[in-house]
Amino acid sequence: xxxxxxxxxxxxxxxxxxxxxxxxxxxxxxxxxxxxxxxxxxxxxxxxxxxxxxxxxxxxxxxxxxxxxxxxxxxxxxxxxxxxxxxxxxxxxxxxxxxxxxxxxxxxxxxxxxxxxxxxxxxxxxxxxxxxxxxxxxxxxxxxxxxxxxxxxxxxxxxxxxxxxxxxxxxxxxxxxxxxxxxxxxxxxxxxxxxxxxxxxxxxxxxxxxxxxxxxxxxxxxxxxx
Amino acid sequence: xxxxxxxxxxxxxxxxxxxxxxxxxxxxxxxxxxxxxxxxxxxxxxxxxxxxxxxxxxxxxxxxxxxxxxxxxxxxxxxxxxxxxxxxxxxxxxxxxxxxxxxxxxxxxxxxxxxxxxxxxxxxxxxxxxxxxxxxxxxxxxxxxxxxxxxxxxxxxxxxxxxxxxxxxxxxxxxxxxxxxxxxxxxxxxxxxxxxxxxxxxxxxxxxxxxxxxxxxxxxxxxxxxxxxxxxxxxxxxxxxxxxxxxxxxxxxxxxxxxxxxxxxxxxxxxxxxxxxxxxxxxxxxxxxxxxxxxxxxxxxxxxxxxxxxxxxxxxxxxxxxxxxxxxxxxxxxxxxxxxxxxxxxxxxxxxxxxxxxxxxxxxxxxxxxxxxxxxxxxxxxxxxxxxxxxxxxxxxxxxxxxxxxxxxxxxxxxxxxxxxxxxxxxxxxxxxxxxxxxxxxxxxxxxxxxxxxxxxxxxxxxxxxxxxxxxxxxxxxxxxxxxxxxxxxxxxxxxxxxxxxxxxxxxxxxxxxxxxxxxxxxxxxxxxxxxxxxxxxxxxxxxxxxxxxxxxxxxxxxxxxxxxx
Numbered sequence: 086x087x088x089x090x091x092x093x094x095x096x097x098x099x100x101x102x103x104x105x106x107x108x109x110x111x112x113x114x115x116x117x118x119x120x121x122x123x124x125x126x127x128x129x130x131x132x133x134x135x136x137x138x139x140x141x142x143x144x145x146x147x148x149x150x151x152x153x154x155x156x157x158x159x160x161x162x163x164x165x166x167x168x169x170x171x172x173x174x175x176x177x178x179x180x181x182x183x184x185x186x187x188x189x190x191x192x193x194x195x196x197x198x199x200x201x202x203x204x205x206x207x208x209x210x211x212x213x214x215x216x217x218x219x220x221x222x223x224x225x226x227x228x229x230x231x232x233x234x235x236x237x238x239x240x241x242x243x244x245x246x247x248x249x250x251x252x253x254x255x256x257x258x259x260x261x262x263x264x265x266x267x268x269x270x271x272x273x274x275x276x277x278x279x280x281x282x283x284x285x286x287x288x289x290x291x292x293x294x295x296x297x298x299x300x301x302x303x304x305x306x307x308x309x310x311x
Numbered sequence: 312x313x314x315x316x317x318x319x320x321x322x323x324x325x326x327x328x329x330x331x332x333x334x335x336x337x338x339x340x341x342x343x344x345x346x347x348x349x350x351x352x353x354x355x356x357x358x359x360x361x362x363x364x365x366x367x368x369x370x371x372x373x374x375x376x377x378x379x380x381x382x383x384x385x386x387x388x389x390x391x392x393x394x395x396x397x398x399x400x401x402x403x404x405x406x407x408x409x410x411x412x413x414x415x416x417x418x419x420x421x422x423x424x425x426x427x428x429x430x431x432x433x434x435x436x437x438x439x440x441x442x443x444x445x446x447x448x449x450x451x452x453x454x455x456x457x458x459x460x461x462x463x464x465x466x467x468x469x470x471x472x473x474x475x476x477x478x479x480x481x482x483x484x485x486x487x488x489x490x491x492x493x494x495x496x497x498x499x500x501x502x503x504x505x506x507x508x509x510x511x512x513x514x515x516x517x518x519x520x521x522x523x524x525x526x527x528x529x530x531x532x533x534x535x536x537x538x539x540x541x542x543x544x545x546x547x548x549x550x551x552x553x554x555x556x557x558x559x560x561x562x563x564x565x566x567x568x569x570x571x572x573x574x575x576x577x578x579x580x581x582x583x584x585x586x587x588x589x590x591x592x593x594x595x596x597x598x599x600x601x602x603x604x605x606x607x608x609x610x611x612x613x614x615x616x617x618x619x620x621x622x623x624x625x626x627x628x629x630x631x632x633x634x635x636x637x638x639x640x641x642x643x644x645x646x647x648x649x650x651x652x653x654x655x656x657x658x659x660x661x662x663x664x665x666x667x668x669x670x671x672x673x674x675x676x677x678x679x680x681x682x683x684x685x686x687x688x689x690x691x692x693x694x695x696x697x698x699x700x701x702x703x704x705x706x707x708x709x710x711x712x713x714x715x716x717x718x719x720x721x722x723x724x725x726x727x728x729x730x731x732x733x734x735x736x737x738x739x740x741x742x743x744x745x746x747x748x749x750x751x752x753x754x755x756x757x758x759x760x761x762x763x764x765x766x767x768x769x770x771x772x773x774x775x776x777x778x779x780x781x782x783x784x785x786x787x788x789x790x791x792x793x794x795x796x797x798x799x800x801x802x803x804x805x806x807x808x809x810x811x812x813x814x815x816x817x818x819x820x821x822x823x824x825x826x827x828x829x830x831x832x833x834x835x836x837x838x839x840x841x842x843x844x845x846x847x848x849x850x851x852x853x854x855x856x857x858x859x860x861x862x863x864x865x866x867x868x869x870x871x872x873x874x875x876x877x
Contacts, residue, residue: 098442102492102499119760120787120794127698155791162788178791185702185784213699270501272443272492292747292757294740 096274104275105130108143110287115147117177118155124181124210131209133275134268135238138205138248140275144282145250146203150175151286166197173202173251180210183256184217191218195257204252208233211256223259226252237265315806316579316689320586322653326807328719330578333813337824338626338666341869342673343680344580345834347851348866349687350516353507354857355865357383361521361857363528364388364420370536371395372529375430378521379420380857382507387446387514388417389521390426392434393529401452410436410450411483412525416518418444418497436494437741443497446514449488451522454556458482458530461545465534468541476552477615480837480849482526484556488515503691511573511690512833523555523851524858547859551868554852557835560845564825565735565744568761568811571799573692575806577832580686581672582808587682588675589653598678599646605677606641608870609670610634612836615871620840622821626666633667680866697802700794702784709783709797710774712804713767719812720764721771732818735761746822746844762816766796834869 099107109126113119125143132139150158158175160167160182167179179201183190190196191214201207204226211222212233224231226249229242240247318324329335341348353359365377373395379388392413400409413434417425425444432439436450453459457479461471490512492498502508507517527550534542545553567574594602613631618624637659645655652675659668676683714721723730734749736757747754760766770793777786787794803810814820822844830838835848853871855863 097440098495100443100492100495100498103495118791118794120796120798121791123698123795123798159788159791178788181700181794182702182784182788185700185787187699188703217699217701270498272495272498288739290737290757291739291742292736292745292754294738 095277097277097280098272098274099280100272101130101134101270104133104140104273107280107283107287108140110290111143111147111283112177112286114286114289115151116153121177121181125177128177128180128206128209131212131268132205133273134270135266136269136273137208137238139209140283141279142203142206142248144279146176146206147286148282149173149202149250160198165195166199168199173200174198176201176203176206176210180207180213183207184210184213187214187217190214190222190256191220191258193258195255198254198256200251201254202251204229204249204254205247207254207256208238212238214258218258220258221260221262222256224254224256226254232259232263232265234262234265236262237267239263239265316576316583316686318583318586320583320590322586322589324579324582324586327716327810328812330582331808331810331812333811333821333824335665335669336811336828337821338664338669339828339831340670340673341831341834341836342581342584343676343683343866344577344584344687344690345832345869346510346512346516347520347834347854348869349510349684350513350520351854351860351865352684353513354380354382355860357507358861359857361524361860363524365426366528366532368393368529368532370533372533375426376525376528377421377426378524378857380517380521385418385505385507386420387517388420389518389525390415390417390421390429390433391522391525392430394434396452398455401455407486408436408438410434411452412529413450414448414518414522414525415441415445416447416514416521418446418502440495442495443501445496446502446508447488447490447518448494448496449485449515449518449522451483451485451526451555453483454479454481461530462533462537465531465545466538466542468538468543470543470546470549473549473552476549478617480552480615480852481554481556482530483522484558484847485519485522485850486558486560487562488518490515509691510687511577516833519555519557519850520854521857523553523854524856526555527553527856548872551853551855551859552871554836554849554854557830557848557850558841558845559826559830559848560743561746561822562743563829564746564822564844565759565761567825567829568763568815570692570694571802571809572694572697572806575803575809576690576692578808579806580689583689584676584679584683584686585656585672588679589650589656591652591679592649594646594651594678599641601678602646602674603638603641604873605674605870606634606638608873609674610638611871611874616837616839618839620842623838623840626664629664630666630670633663634670636662637667637671697805698798700783700787700798701801702782702787704783704801706774706777706781706783706786707779709786709800710771712800713771713774716800716803716810716812717764717767717771720768720814723764723768723814725765725768729818730814731765731816733816733820735759735816746820749816760795762814763796763799763810764814765816766793767800769793770796770800 105126108129109122112122112125129139129143157170157172159178211224214222215233216235221234229246232239360381368374376391396411415433464471508514531544659671734754736754738745823840823846826846837849839847853868
């Protein structure tokens with residue numbers, strides 16, 4: 086297999102490109118549209134590059150949202166308050182919607198998000214707002230505060246606060262940048278269980294191999310061994 | 312921020328609707344901006360040094376060799392594992408599991424421990440793992456037709472048969488050359504700030520260039536092992552006639568669609584070169600002379616270019632006739648007078664096939680290093696800078712962009728089975744991209760987003776039905792299924808050559824057109840389609856070897872040498 090299934094209990098090193106590609110395929114396998122799956126891959130990669138648990142949180146989210154309808158997970162946008170149709174807000178859908186409204190947020194629109202699953206997954210999208218507009222953005226929930234700028238992320242909160250499964254989140258532009266941690270373009274380790282979970286979702290996007298497809302699909306032709 | 316090239320030519324660039332058609336992209340030829348030529352110009356101008364610190368290959372051709380290239384700041388090493396593959400396992404197909412030789416490009420100079428680690432992984436290719444110390448992963452099989460002939464001739468103290476060398480052109484064929492973080496290798500972004508690897512595919516081209524040196528060393532070594540007293544080396548002029556073969560299948564085809572801003576920058580550089588040359592008021596006699604030399608050599612190239620594929624046979628016949636016609640036209644004084652190149656190009660549109668027109672576009676670059684070569688610096692792309700969607704864009708503006716970019720697709724009947732006949736999917740086996748028949752195979756559920764025309768037409772229908780005052784953000788929250796094509800549309804609105812303006816799932820699609828476009832940018836020659844979806848090519852044929860680079864021209868090899876008068 087191109088992207089190997091990690092053996093149980095082991096940590097394996099993956100390039101950021103592999104993480105992005107696996108994230109995209111896994112999200113697609115879990116039922117997200119291709120465009121949202123691209124956002125998922127990008128988000129997992131962004132978090133991994135900032136030494137945050139991108140693949141891990143994505144795997145948790147996909148397991149949670151597997152089989153749920155888009156409409157139940159997407160924000161209904163009210164007056165400053167965003168709420169899911171009938172479930173926890175999906176951070177991939179919500180993050181994309183936030184990033185699509187980058188200029189509104191940078192010009193002062195505050196957004197209250199009720200009950201977001203895996204809120205840490207919003208960070209790459211808030212970073213997108215900062216990259217697009219140059220305005221720093223703050224995400225905050227009960228015991229965590231993240232500041233995203235075009236250069237990176239500043240975190241105030243414990244590890245447990247960052248891996249919460251559901252929180253009300255506030256998203257707003259802030260006036261002042263603070264010192265941030267920048268991305269590091271280097272591979273990182275992912276635990277075997279996480280990788281296996283993502284790979285199982287990704288696997289749903291692969292067509293079963295048949296002899297017919299091997300011949301026709303890859304292009305039978307003249308001898309290739311002369 | 313993303314940077315795009317601003318034209319300095321007064322002649323307009325050819326419009327995307329002309330350039331970005333598959334029939335034309337499938338007729339591209341190598342040119343001064345091809346990545347192999349960009350690489351050799353750099354290696355030469357920076358005085359790179361080459362050595363072979365390790366050569367532990369036995370009489371059966373089994374073992375390991377290391378080739379190191381020393382640049383001004385860093386060194387890179389090709390680590391080559393040579394195997395003794397039973398003939399029945401030899402296949403160029405990506406589904407193969409064993410090869411005659413396997414390679415990795417190592418970042419620096421490998422220690423014994425590195426080589427040991429790599430020896431457990433590189434020979435397994437996709438089934439192994441490499442690390443961030445490695446930049447690429449590749450493999451090659453021997454050409455059964457030529458390899459043994461060359462070894463036995465050399466062992467007898469004789470030179471290989473020149474006609475055989477000419478008609479086959481390589482000793483070994485590579486298949487995939489994996490880079491960009493695949494199988495654990497270093498991420499492209501981590502090395503893209505090194506000047507030597509800023510341009511596209513420079514590391515992969517370096518790996519193939521060193522691989523060619525290994526292949527020639529290997530046959531000479533095997534001949535010497537077979538007959539130490541009589542064996543000879545290949546004569547240097549004949550030696551350069553050996554390139555590196557490559558078999559490329561569908562795996563490469565989605566690349567152009569998946570990297571729209573990068574594709575734009577490749578095409579834009581080549582189009583800008585054409586526009587600059589067409590803008591020249593006159594052609595100096597030395598320039599005309601150089602053009603005529605390369606034209607004559609392009610004619611020899613066409614002669615030496617063999618294919619058994621009926622379409623390519625037709626295209627080659629047209630190319631030869633085109634080149635004869637072009638030679639006659641130039642001999643009759645076509646390059647005298649004002650705006651000679653513009654007139655010549657306009658003439659070609661009326662008088663040559665697309666294959667001939669695109670050969671001319673490449674040839675016109677040859678005399679103009681100072682106008683053309685700097686454009687290579689514009690061929691990389693910061694793809695991240697194009698990823699984010701501009702959700703504040705009014706939906707009506709997105710609609711206008713769709714009409715402009717995908718107008719051709721809006722006119723197609725998307726209820727017709729012929730227009731939807733194919734589907735791109737990824738097979739479970741080795742995760743390679745494949746192309747299937749939508750209405751005959753159970754593959755639609757696995758379809759990859761590689762049908763921009765169809766998707767744009769579908770989005771257009773939904774835009775028409777949506778609130779006319781809305782923003783793209785509101786539309787995409789309601790229609791997440793259009794997020795992919797909305798992103799592409801916005802990229803193509805910023806990058807005119809980002810999008811292929813043809814139906815990539817049509818019954819009439821020829822995937823080899825996509826392969827040809829990409830491989831021509833690599834600098835490949837002798838495109839030889841083996842079906843409508845895989846192609847053989849030659850790389851670095853006639854190029855100086857690493858040990859010859861200091862003494863030889865890094866560019867003129869791109870056309871075969873004129874045959875000496877007998």
